[in-house]
Amino acid sequence: MSADLTVEELEKSFAPGIRPAVDRVSFHVPAGEIVVLLGPSGCGKTTTLRMVAGLERPTGGMISIGGRVVARAATGELVSAQHREVGMVFQSYAVWPHMTVQENVAYPLRHRKVSRADIRTKVAEALQLVGLEDYASRSVTALSGGQMQRVALARALVYRPQLLLLDEPLSNLDAKLRLRLRDDLRRIIKEAGVTALYVTHDQAEAVVLGDRIGVMRDGHLLQMTDPVTLYNRPADLFVANFTGASNMLDGRIGSDGRSVELAGGARLAAELPEGATPGVPAVIAIRPENLMLAPPGSEGTGLHGRIVTETFHGTQTIYRVEAMGSILEAVEMGTVPRFAPGADVTVQVPASACRVFVGKAADRTGIDAEARVEH
Numbered sequence: 001m002s003a004d005l006t007v008e009e010l011e012k013s014f015a016p017g018i019r020p021a022v023d024r025v026s027f028h029v030p031a032g033e034i035v036v037l038l039g040p041s042g043c044g045k046t047t048t049l050r051m052v053a054g055l056e057r058p059t060g061g062m063i064s065i066g067g068r069v070v071a072r073a074a075t076g077e078l079v080s081a082q083h084r085e086v087g088m089v090f091q092s093y094a095v096w097p098h099m100t101v102q103e104n105v106a107y108p109l110r111h112r113k114v115s116r117a118d119i120r121t122k123v124a125e126a127l128q129l130v131g132l133e134d135y136a137s138r139s140v141t142a143l144s145g146g147q148m149q150r151v152a153l154a155r156a157l158v159y160r161p162q163l164l165l166l167d168e169p170l171s172n173l174d175a176k177l178r179l180r181l182r183d184d185l186r187r188i189i190k191e192a193g194v195t196a197l198y199v200t201h202d203q204a205e206a207v208v209l210g211d212r213i214g215v216m217r218d219g220h221l222l223q224m225t226d227p228v229t230l231y232n233r234p235a236d237l238f239v240a241n242f243t244g245a246s247n248m249l250d251g252r253i254g255s256d257g258r259s260v261e262l263a264g265g266a267r268l269a270a271e272l273p274e275g276a277t278p279g280v281p282a283v284i285a286i287r288p289e290n291l292m293l294a295p296p297g298s299e300g301t302g303l304h305g306r307i308v309t310e311t312f313h314g315t316q317t318i319y320r321v322e323a324m325g326s327i328l329e330a331v332e333m334g335t336v337p338r339f340a341p342g343a344d345v346t347v348q349v350p351a352s353a354c355r356v357f358v359g360k361a362a363d364r365t366g367i368d369a370e371a372r373v374e375h
């Protein structure tokens, strides 16, 4: 039923002279896997998905679904969207308001020469999968946004597509519903056993949903790997920052080959990338949750810091700390903040939490305000 997806050197140029929206992107999704394309607005993720769907014609490269080439720019081969056997769920709910829930879900089957009895069974199965079996005869206009999106999902799955494509399906939902459906979506897709390609700019969504995540920027696919590797071994500074390692400290590779000497004079032990030569400029990227704060004079190695601001979030506190010549962000879990602004602290940074990249932060990231992670 589900099929693998291969994308090779895929390119889309909307106009000559302008950089391609999608620039030689290649990846493979084995049957049954969920791959998430993650990146800031304008990085080319939707255009990639639309080319896989057959809604956009590639200007370069090849796409195959289940071993069948559906687009190849070099030869002009192009299978139309309706002949690709893909299910789609978009940001807007796209349900028909004049129909009931079951009529909406049955719609794709009516055009597929399926018997009435079969339609009834398949619709019931799809509604059960998304948890709407009790809503079958309701009008869709009587549903919440989250329920409408479940209807759209059931309708996309009812004819057992080879591939399911989802473009920011949760972004119109309020925060609570979004979290609930996010957790359910992975279970539903896995239960359906369908291969899925999912587009989002939300890193938390990507991590919960994806077997693998591909981070895109400026039309390029920077890294595609499992969530744990992405968070712990980001391929470059942009990926590190986009996935939350928002503290970036400039320095140079230390002469001992095991540390980075920071511009502010401090030295931090870190695992260095291969080929890092002593003396060359380097950036350390550290996640706020990996910076540990302790009262001054605490045991163990640490650097002196001073709390600049403290923001209590109920279950965690975010501190801005002046340390190592920079303002760093630190997050502590717990319902009681431990430090007030102005307090002296010891900042501890485990070597294993420091990702080191050769180069300078400003040159390497080009990260704009939009791409920076907000807490």
Ligand SMILES: Nc1ncnc2c1ncn2[C@@H]1O[C@H](COP(=O)(O)OP(=O)(O)OP(=O)(O)O)[C@@H](O)[C@H]1O
Pocket: 014, 021, 039, 040, 041, 042, 043, 044, 045, 046, 047, 048, 201
């Ligand atoms: N039909 C089009 N004509 C011209 N340019 C386009 C068209 N569609 C997309 N683009 C451009 O291609 C680039 C990538 O757009 P795309 O929608 O794929 O990005 P995205 O990462 O999905 O962003 P978003 O999350 O904002 O949709 C952008 O610069 C966009 O302006």
